[in-house]
Amino acid sequence: MVWQRRHSMGQVMQREWRYICTHRWLMLCIVGVPLLGVLFFTTMLHAGLPERIPIAIVDADHSVASRKIVADLSAQQSVDVVMKCNSYSEARSAMQREDIYGFVLIPERMEQLAWDGKQPCISFYINDAFLIPGSLLYRSFKTMSLLASASIVQDVLLSIDVSPGSIDALLQPITIDLHPLGNPWVNYSVYLSNSFIPALLQLIVLLTTIYTLGREWKHGTVSQWMDVSHGDATLAVVGKMIVYTLLYVSVGIISLGILYGVLRYPFHTPVLNMIAAMILLIASAQSLALVLFVLSPNLPVAFSAASVVGVVSFSLGGFSFPVADMYPSLRPLSYLLPVRHYFLIYVNNALNGYPLYYCRGEYIALLVFVVVGMLFLPLLIRRINQCRTS
Numbered sequence: 029m030v031w032q033r034r035h036s037m038g039q040v041m042q043r044e045w046r047y048i049c050t051h052r053w054l055m056l057c058i059v060g061v062p063l064l065g066v067l068f069f070t071t072m073l074h075a076g077l078p079e080r081i082p083i084a085i086v087d088a089d090h091s092v093a094s095r096k097i098v099a100d101l102s103a104q105q106s107v108d109v110v111m112k113c114n115s116y117s118e119a120r121s122a123m124q125r126e127d128i129y130g131f132v133l134i135p136e137r138m139e140q141l142a143w144d145g146k147q148p149c150i151s152f153y154i155n156d157a158f159l160i161p162g163s164l165l166y167r168s169f170k171t172m173s174l175l176a177s178a179s180i181v182q183d184v185l186l187s188i189d190v191s192p193g194s195i196d197a198l199l200q201p202i203t204i205d206l207h208p209l210g211n212p213w214v215n216y217s218v219y220l221s222n223s224f225i226p227a228l229l230q231l232i233v234l235l236t237t238i239y240t241l242g243r244e245w246k247h248g249t250v251s252q253w254m255d256v257s258h259g260d261a262t263l264a265v266v267g268k269m270i271v272y273t274l275l276y277v278s279v280g281i282i283s284l285g286i287l288y289g290v291l292r293y294p295f296h297t298p299v300l301n302m303i304a305a306m307i308l309l310i311a312s313a314q315s316l317a318l319v320l321f322v323l324s325p326n327l328p329v330a331f332s333a334a335s336v337v338g339v340v341s342f343s344l345g346g347f348s349f350p351v352a353d354m355y356p357s358l359r360p361l362s363y364l365l366p367v368r369h370y371f372l373i374y375v376n377n378a379l380n381g382y383p384l385y386y387c388r389g390e391y392i393a394l395l396v397f398v399v400v401g402m403l404f405l406p407l408l409i410r411r412i413n414q415c416r417t418s
Contacts (some may be wrong), residue, residue, distance in 0.1 A: 129154070129161045222293065
């Protein structure tokens, strides 16, 4: 009896593998797309941070102070002053053409107004449609404005014979010694690649799992599927899912090898911890896909639900926007996404090096997704049996 069940499962797996080999686009979706995603994210951010972001300067003052502001801004690594415009309208048109990502407007008589104590206003405009360049430019412009204010205050204090040592203490009474933990290089790729790549893999798993289940109904091959498994619906489903699990796990381990072995991203935990987390992420995504398929009335609705869950994971996963700062109604939703728990395992285990004990809740949460999927398995089997008898 045991041998017969193993033989039936082996036949189901062979049938599924033949289907994958004869439909190369499916193999491309399972293996090619995630690996291309790894290549895309790691090469796009290979420098760690975007550098030399093009901006423009509108200098209506043409004073010593304004020229110093332009020089200080040009000296920053993240900024490249590619244009010097004569008016606000000219700079605005350049930004609308996407020739630049932002510009600084220095008003007329800025230096004179500052010496007179009138607090002149330096304006900067940023295209926030591009999140990362916009954030970096905001930080650069903010630094520039602080340096400009400090420079003018320094000149005023020197004019009234205040000693240079006293000026430093007045401008910056408290110095900050900053040591970023986990990612001391402040490399954007370290956390973006380690969050977006698993999220992309989860999306692919959701869509392809629903397709592989739904195509049996779409093409009317449920009876053939059951004949191969000798009428055992449980073996038919498990045998089909195992083939894809092995492929997904292989892709996931290759991704981990590229991130931590080739690129040498921070990794402070035994490698088996992250491999286990990757396996649980894939199994959780497959279980979630099974639940969505069972609850959906037809294949297009199931595809739509999986697409929504997969895409929403990029925003509700808490990768770039903290879950604690989300609307209270959205915070619980983030924990209904498998990739959220994987991300917390990565941050706590691989990045910060916490012992496995402190991440046990996230591993248990991923196991809960798998258990829930198993609870919905009888409903899928019932649908299979109904299709065979109809």
